[in-house]
Amino acid sequence: MAIDVKNLNYYYGDFPALKNLTFSVTTGGFFIIIGPNGSGKTTLMKVMAGILKSQFDQLKILDRPMDQYSRKALARTIAFVPQMIPVDFPFTVTEIVLMGRSPYLGMLGIEQEKDLKIATQALAFTDVEHLAHRKLNQLSGGEQQRVFVAKAICQEPEIILLDEPTASLDLAHQVRLMDLMEKLKHERGITVVMVSHDVNLAAMYGDRLLLLNKGEMVRLGSPKEVLTFQTLEHVYGCTLLVDENPLGKTPRVTPVPGKYMT
Amino acid sequence: MKPKTPLLLKRLSVISLSLVLVLLIAMFLGISMGSTTSGIKMVFQSLFKARESDPMLDTIIWQIRFPRVLLATLVGAALSLGGLVFQALLRNPLAEPYILGISGGSAIGAIIGILIGFSRFPGVSLMAFSGSIAILLLILVMSSGQTILKKDALLLSGVMVNAFCAAVIMFLVSMTQDSRLHNIIFWLMGDLSMVDIGHVGILAAILCPCFILIFWFSNSMNLLLMGKETAQTLGVNIKSVTVILLVTTSFMVSATVSYCGLVGFVGLVVPHLFRLVFGPDHRVLVPACVLGGGAYLVSCDILARVLPKQGEMPAGVITAMIGAPLFIFLLKKTRR
Numbered sequence: 001m002a003i004d005v006k007n008l009n010y011y012y013g014d015f016p017a018l019k020n021l022t023f024s025v026t027t028g029g030f031f032i033i034i035g036p037n038g039s040g041k042t043t044l045m046k047v048m049a050g051i052l053k054s055q056f057d058q059l060k061i062l063d064r065p066m067d068q069y070s071r072k073a074l075a076r077t078i079a080f081v082p083q084m085i086p087v088d089f090p091f092t093v094t095e096i097v098l099m100g101r102s103p104y105l106g107m108l109g110i111e112q113e114k115d116l117k118i119a120t121q122a123l124a125f126t127d128v129e130h131l132a133h134r135k136l137n138q139l140s141g142g143e144q145q146r147v148f149v150a151k152a153i154c155q156e157p158e159i160i161l162l163d164e165p166t167a168s169l170d171l172a173h174q175v176r177l178m179d180l181m182e183k184l185k186h187e188r189g190i191t192v193v194m195v196s197h198d199v200n201l202a203a204m205y206g207d208r209l210l211l212l213n214k215g216e217m218v219r220l221g222s223p224k225e226v227l228t229f230q231t232l233e234h235v236y237g238c239t240l241l242v243d244e245n246p247l248g249k250t251p252r253v254t255p256v257p258g259k260y261m262t
Numbered sequence: 263m264k265p266k267t268p269l270l271l272k273r274l275s276v277i278s279l280s281l282v283l284v285l286l287i288a289m290f291l292g293i294s295m296g297s298t299t300s301g302i303k304m305v306f307q308s309l310f311k312a313r314e315s316d317p318m319l320d321t322i323i324w325q326i327r328f329p330r331v332l333l334a335t336l337v338g339a340a341l342s343l344g345g346l347v348f349q350a351l352l353r354n355p356l357a358e359p360y361i362l363g364i365s366g367g368s369a370i371g372a373i374i375g376i377l378i379g380f381s382r383f384p385g386v387s388l389m390a391f392s393g394s395i396a397i398l399l400l401i402l403v404m405s406s407g408q409t410i411l412k413k414d415a416l417l418l419s420g421v422m423v424n425a426f427c428a429a430v431i432m433f434l435v436s437m438t439q440d441s442r443l444h445n446i447i448f449w450l451m452g453d454l455s456m457v458d459i460g461h462v463g464i465l466a467a468i469l470c471p472c473f474i475l476i477f478w479f480s481n482s483m484n485l486l487l488m489g490k491e492t493a494q495t496l497g498v499n500i501k502s503v504t505v506i507l508l509v510t511t512s513f514m515v516s517a518t519v520s521y522c523g524l525v526g527f528v529g530l531v532v533p534h535l536f537r538l539v540f541g542p543d544h545r546v547l548v549p550a551c552v553l554g555g556g557a558y559l560v561s562c563d564i565l566a567r568v569l570p571k572q573g574e575m576p577a578g579v580i581t582a583m584i585g586a587p588l589f590i591f592l593l594k595k596t597r598r
Contacts, residue, residue: 051491075497085489088355089542099485103497108545109481110268155496 002027002159002191003048004060010040010047010215017043019215025208027062027158030185031193032206034226036236040215041195045163048193049080062158075103079152081162084144090135093147097122100154122153126180142173149180159191160184166198174198178205203227203250211235227251237261270545277546281553285335288557292331292564293323329459334563334577335556336462337454337518338528340469342555343476345529346547347511350483351504354416355534356592359394359515360526362420366427367397368512368519369450373434375520376446387468390516397423398512417593452525452578454563465521472514473552479503480544487542525559525578527585532558534592 003025010018018040025031033041046052047059050066059066061077069077079100087096100122101115123129126146136144145165152160162181166174178201181192196202202209203223211218211226213235219226229242232253239259245252294305305323341359348357348364359365371393375386404419435446482503485493490500518525532555533547540546562580569575 046491049491049495051494071494071499072497075495078495080491080495082489082491085492087487088353089487090537091484091487091542095484095541095543096488099488099496102481102485107478107481109484110270110545112268116269 001025001060002029002062003193004063005048006058006060008044008047008054008058010043010052010054012043017215018047021217023210023217023220025159025191025193027191028185028189029191030181030205030207031191031210032202032208033193033195033210033212034197034199034202035212035218038214039212041212042163043215044212045080045161045193045195049078049161050074051080072103075155077157078159078161079155079157081145081148081152081160081165083163083165084141084168085148087136090137092132093123093128093134093136093139094119094132096136096147097150097154100151103155118156119150119154122150123147125153125183126150127176140173142169142176145169145173145177146180149177149184153184153188157190159193162192162194164195164197166196166201174201181205199227199232199253200245203252204245204248223250227253233261270543274546274549277540278549278553281550281557285553285557285560288560288564289331289335292334292560293327295564295568325458329457329462330454330563331560332459332462333457333465333522334454334560336465336469337522337525338532338555338557338559338562339473339552340514340518340555341525341528342532342551342558343473343529343548344511344515346533346544346551347476347483347507348529349533350487350544351507352416353487356417356530356589358527358529359511360524360529361417361424361589362401363397363423363427364394364401364512364515365519365524365526366424366431367393367395368516369393369524370427370430370434371396371516372520373431373446377434377438387517387520390520391513394512394516394519395509397427398508449523450578451576452523452581453576454522454566455574457521461521465517468517469514472510473548475510476507477545477548479507480548483507483544484542523576523578526582527589528555528559528581530592531581531585531588534588 001024005021005023008018008021009016021044033044035041043052047054050069054066057065061069061074066074097119098111098115099109101111101118102109105111105115120129120132123132126149128143128146128150131139131143131147136147139147149165165177169177181194182205184190185192194206206223208221209223209226210220211231218235219231227242228251229240232240232242237260239256241254241256242251243254244250290305305319345358348359348362349355368390371389371391372386375389378385380386380389400423401416401419431450482493482498485496485498486500486503488496494500532551536547536550536554540550559577559581562584563577565580566577567574
């Protein structure tokens, strides 16, 4: 198992953000966490990334408890792509991607020939090679997102975590990013774990979905098992139409205007 | 096969060597210029003992100008580096110890120290350090809870902290009619003239370890600019790095303030200039700011000595006249 979560609780002060979660992510899977605002998706992601601290034995990464990993060892195992990163400083794309090598380098992060090669390959993989010498803050949102994915690939991780990577992207960039994740999974065997607001994209790409509500697990399973209108209407509190996507056999969710139960 | 020298090391040595050259030229000019106009040739002769030279000139050079130039180098280096570190940690290109009010806090501490009658080192320096830490904590508390500090809020609070510090300083000055305060106004504007070589030695011993420590964390600063979360998932212990860097920088700044008062905007001008030329990689910027910042303040001090018809003015006057307009320009540019 890539990630094992057992009876995981997480509190912000007294407020329970995650309640007694138990699930596992299979190695080489495409695992997507969905749920309404404030359901604990991002918190869960941050706990899995090691940004927020979990308690002993609640979380195992590659069958080893989280707290047995040093910071650098964890960085070589899990790469995290947060929501938009505002970078005010004029780093070039190559400089950003090379930062992904730092878990393998010393304190000063002095890159060798080999690291440059890995960075170039990562840029080619995410199709931003032509932007290598551009400044990051001159790129569009979609291009920036792919640069950060290239940085994550540079970490040569077993698992990649993404927090709403498609949130601010246009349709073409959304599909492009999701296809990229699919390719990462197939060609490199990397386990992909993603938080998403977009249930339809989740249905098309995820092989297992986890539906959260108010910090609790509502449903875990294939898109067909999770995305039923009974479950979704209850969780999201609005009337939804669920039918089959004309492209395949995945569910398609359409919200019905003007019908919500609050 | 012999491994190639990494690109970064090549770049670092080329940049450092050229800036060492610039610094040496600036220092040489600093030693040769002043109210006593002495030919550059004569200064050369005195410096390298080429022949029996004028003992008067020797005294001026070795006991007045040389310590002063060294002091300007150290202070310029420390302040530039201070600006660089604050800009990285607060992820705000306009942050600077003087603008944030950290220097002002040190000055209050230092003045209280002087009034109590402490010696420059360690008494006044420690008082200045407490002052700067107090202001630093104030800034951190005011901006806590925000992942990215709002630029304008941070700068505004800095302006207010500065105004408050200036008022407290004037209050302290007006309350005492002490001969010790004779030079205080001059000192406040950033005066480099009152030193002997012993003081410079102490300051160097304080600052050089700080420079090395900050360079050690230069790559961590690069990673921190990607955001706290990304830095953490790349293996940076953000808490300890942030605390070490903030305390080291405040210590460095307060040490310079206790020796030569408020020299403003150096930490804004120098890092910006080098970021423009060399890019934002801190592994290059840290040594560049140390060497180039030194050269910059030495040059400003030359202007401060040469421009007035009579006597001289504090170097802080020159740095503020260059720095403040640049600040306004950058503020307009980053607002977009």
